[in-house]
Amino acid sequence: MAATGAAPFVDFQDVWLAYNEELLAQNHFAVEAIDLQVQRGEFIAIVGPSGCGKSTFMKLTTGLKMPSMGKIRIDGQPVTGPLKISGMAFQAPSLLPWRTTVDNVLLPLEIVEPYRSSFKARRKEYVERARKLLQKVGLAGYEDKFPWQLSGGMQQRASICRALIHEPKMLLLDEPFGALDAFTREELWCILRDLWTEQKFNVILVTHDLRESVFLADTVYVMSKSPGRFVVKREIALPRPRELELTYTKEFTDIVLELRGHIGAIRNTGISAAATAAAVAS
Numbered sequence: 427m428a429a430t431g432a433a434p435f436v437d438f439q440d441v442w443l444a445y446n447e448e449l450l451a452q453n454h455f456a457v458e459a460i461d462l463q464v465q466r467g468e469f470i471a472i473v474g475p476s477g478c479g480k481s482t483f484m485k486l487t488t489g490l491k492m493p494s495m496g497k498i499r500i501d502g503q504p505v506t507g508p509l510k511i512s513g514m515a516f517q518a519p520s521l522l523p524w525r526t527t528v529d530n531v532l533l534p535l536e537i538v539e540p541y542r543s544s545f546k547a548r549r550k551e552y553v554e555r556a557r558k559l560l561q562k563v564g565l566a567g568y569e570d571k572f573p574w575q576l577s578g579g580m581q582q583r584a585s586i587c588r589a590l591i592h593e594p595k596m597l598l599l600d601e602p603f604g605a606l607d608a609f610t611r612e613e614l615w616c617i618l619r620d621l622w623t624e625q626k627f628n629v630i631l632v633t634h635d636l637r638e639s640v641f642l643a644d645t646v647y648v649m650s651k652s653p654g655r656f657v658v659k660r661e662i663a664l665p666r667p668r669e670l671e672l673t674y675t676k677e678f679t680d681i682v683l684e685l686r687g688h689i690g691a692i693r694n695t696g697i698s699a700a701a702t703a704a705a706v707a708s
């Protein structure tokens with residue numbers, strides 16, 4: 427899976443974030459003491475109770491937010507602003523309504539250098555790339571449709587293609603399948619797993635679906651709240667590629683229940699982040 431011994435692809439060193447100066451003055455952090463190293467090609471998932479700081483962690487990883495304290499390096503470089511080496515997909519697919527599927531997928535190439543400057547000259551090649559990706563996610567035949575002609579699951583497939591069109595080194599997914607029915611969700615897990623196996627980008631997935639985290643990720647991190655802090659690191663040593671049947675085995679269910687137990691403890695007993703961190707091996 428991930429390369430070992432090399433410098434981590436994502437490297438958080440004691441990162442803290444308060445959302446503004448006033449909160450910082452009150453020592454009110456949204457996330458604290460984030461130490462996290464993700465190896466090149468690794469697929470990680472982040473789970474935790476609502477409001478614990480998962481999206482805040484994503485904002486830091488994309489460079490949309492800068493830490494109040496601590497250091498972040500991605501692909502060996504300090505993060506100083508919004509990153510272009512990542513693709514992103516969120517719970518709402520947010521396709522532009524006046525663009526066809528293929529034109530929505532092409533959007534990052536019109537915006538991100540080095541593609542932007544050559545976009546017009548290479549449009550034909552890029553359209554071909556977009557069509558191939560759409561085919562892989564089962565959207566062949568829908569390239570020229572508009573978002574309102576697609577189901578929610580289809581729009582989410584297109585948004586994953588849009589996130590991958592500029593061949594990013596890292597894919598950031600914040601609850602991308604949360605609004606979909608169980609069958610579509612499982613189908614998209616398999617599509618995402620196949621794309622990842624083929625292209626080997628890093629993935630950081632935020633999800634409330636523990637089965638999803640265990641099915642997809644190499645490592646699952648549990649975040650506790652107030653402020654958000656990683657308190658559990660669970661490596662998932664299940665066979666790859668993962669088949670859906672695996673999700674019905676005892677081993678799989680035991681890991682899901684173990685993670686559920688950690689989140690239940692954080693939610694129900696009000697265990698503070700520091701106490702949980704001390705109690706649970708990382």
Ligand SMILES: Nc1ncnc2c1ncn2[C@@H]1O[C@H](COP(=O)(O)OP(=O)(O)OP(=O)(O)O)[C@@H](O)[C@H]1O
Nearest residue numbers: 445446456474475476477478479480481482483654
């Ligand atoms: N722009 C902001 N300004 C101030 N506080 C914020 C801002 N965005 C988030 N927060 C606070 O930071 C904390 C973490 O929020 P975040 O959205 O990262 O949680 P989350 O784990 O992603 O939640 P959910 O699972 O519900 O999406 C919360 O207490 C939230 O109120």
